[in-house]
Amino acid sequence: MTNVSKSVVDNNKNRNAKIKLIIERIISYSFLIVLTVFCLSFFYVLVINSTKSNDELNSVFSLLPSKYFFENLIGALFHPTSQYVNIFSGFKNSLIVALLSSVLTCYFSSLTAYGVYAYNFKGKRIIAAFILAIMMIPSQLASVGFLKIAVDLRITDQLWVLIVPSIAAPATYFYMHQYLKATLPLELIEASRMDGSNEFMTFNRIVLPIMKPALAVQMIFSFVASWNNYYMPGLLIEDDNKTTLPIMLGLLRSDAIGKVDNGQIWMVILLSILPVVIVYLILSRSIIKGVTSGSVKG
């Protein structure tokens, strides 16, 4: 085989590989675009339909927005056609529960993780193993006993019952522990002891600031989890003034057949997901990074 013919074969091979790559890329991008359209279509319909009147929604479908957005907004906020919808109190309750829960989860998970990481007390290893073991137990098992206690003590319909349990969050503890292991040198704590800092103050003033990136990620995740939580709150809260947004949506669903203004239903859905969507779109990069750091070992 001469050199010339060899290079011709090589060229052909190269060209074939290039064409193959181009075809593969076309297929890949088409696949991605189809999936993107599929995902976004739900949100598109949601936004478009929140701008339509009840009559428009009940007649013909169109992909174009209408002009009833503010009417629906004001209706949903001030003149809801469903007795269950009270956006203001729903938002207020959800916000109280989600904010306090996520703050408590983050603070006490960090404190617990720091306690296990930085000190050598008796039984430390057993405790560390214990927390890992309970991480596996689905929270659902507690629901029967929890409701029984809450009913007996007459503490249902109280928001703090939804908030306080978040102090013990094994998964967040695990994440914080991993983070401390990777970032906090024990010498630093020694140094602050030399300066005469009290151990608790050392945690608040030196350790917590170091954990800021981890706290930010876990704050978002625990906030979203609490904001979206439906099962336990649904069992514990019956008072209409105490319902959080997911419970409200559940009640609205049972109420939704025919009686309720359709435009308002779309608007209520939009409003209840909007805060999380906005935060997500701003912080999506770090949120997506945070997904794997907690769930995959290593």
Add this chain to the structure above:
Amino acid sequence: MKAISLERKEKKKKVTYDRWGLYFIIPFFVVYFLFTLIPQLLTIFYSFFEYYRKTVGVYIGPNFIGFQNYVNLFKPIDSSGTIDILKYFGNTTIMWIVGALPQFLIALILAVMFTSTRLNVKGQGFFKTVFYLPNVIMASAFSLLIFQVFGRVGPINQIIVMNGGNTVDFLRQKTSVRALIAMTNFVMWFGNTTIVLMAGIQGIDESLFESARIDGASSFKVFKDITMPLLKPIFIYCFITSMIGGLQMFDVPQILTAGQGTPDFTSKTIVMFINEVLRAKDYGKSGAISMILFIITGILSLIVYKITNKD
């Protein structure tokens, strides 16, 4: 002598510091015992008792009845011979599988695509943001959204009617209700799975891919012989956690069917069953169902633990 006392002093000092570790973990454990462990033990405890509300304010029990609650669960209620718990367990499993199969298939394709240096997909940040978005949205809001979209006068039916078809009652037919629940779970979770699998693939030694490429291995061969075997532990971990999550399925079917599991309880899940029994304040029966679910998830968790600790 001096040295010894100094050493002792230091030891003593260290011990006094270590006490703080215990103080710091106290709040976590107090809350855990009060709000999780004791309720869990009570759940198990009541599962062996006859204890339910007969009418408002009138409770029967608690009377110890051993395993009777468990036995009753596996007895057919009526002449048709259906055993509720098995039916609901079957519903849950079917709906989980129908959603999980496309979820894992598509997540795997996406993960391979995104990590391929040859394809070098642009705009990954955008795509990942879109695919993960449904996961941060309230399941209850998403379910109500699906209910609206597929309702009798929803956009899908309007399109069908516009094209000369008849209105389809998506929410009254077994297959379509189940399919909608599975689809909702799929949409909510495939982005999450993609991201976890991607991290798994990125954890594989890059030089393995490099040498395979130099040897002229095809993309499929690289996937089959390098990516998949090395991704297996994470893939299985993901799959079993998804299965555990799937068994706890509640929000989506509950909201979509207004807690009814329509039609004819064919979309009612185990946790919907617990929820219903618990709302009626039957602590014994709901405790027993919870225990059964717990044992099943426990076995699955054990498998996860075994797999993740193997390497």
